[in-house]
Amino acid sequence: MLVAGxxxxxxxxxxxxxxxxxxxxxxxxxxxxxxxxxPGHALAEQTQRRIIAAMRxxxxxxxxxxxxxxxxxxxxxxxxxxxxxxxxxxxxFARPDRKG
Numbered sequence: 001m002l003v004a005g006x007x008x009x010x011x012x013x014x015x016x017x018x019x020x021x022x023x024x025x026x027x028x029x030x031x032x033x034x035x036x037x038x039p040g041h042a043l044a045e046q047t048q049r050r051i052i053a054a055m056r057x058x059x060x061x062x063x064x065x066x067x068x069x070x071x072x073x074x075x076x077x078x079x080x081x082x083x084x085x086x087x088x089x090x091x092x093f094a095r096p097d098r099k100g
Contacts (some may be wrong), residue, residue, distance in 0.1 A: 007054040010047050017044040 021040050030036050055061045 003054050003057055007051065007058065010051045010054065014044065014047045014051060017047060 017040060021038065021044060024038055024040070026038055026041060027035050028038060052061075
């Protein structure tokens with residue numbers, strides 16, 4: 001529950017940062033006159049990293065729910081091969097009717 005609460009706070013912070021950063025230029029001079037990235041961008045990036053880490057920990061990301069994308073292609077191929085083998089079968093064994 002603590003991680004979920006922190007995730008909600010991080011989402012709120014990310015939204016606030018996005019609104020604030022939309023109003024300021026991304027680059028600007030510092031005290032010495034050197035052009036640098038606005039410090040809010042580093043904070044926004046850190047918040048995004050915390051959000052991603054919390055989502056992985058809570059297993060609410062796509063890879064946790066659906067599996068890795070590279071594994072899905074192999075699963076689809078195996079399913080097609082099994083369907084092809086079932087179509088070539090001589091029907092000596094009873095099989096459930098999956099058409100309806």
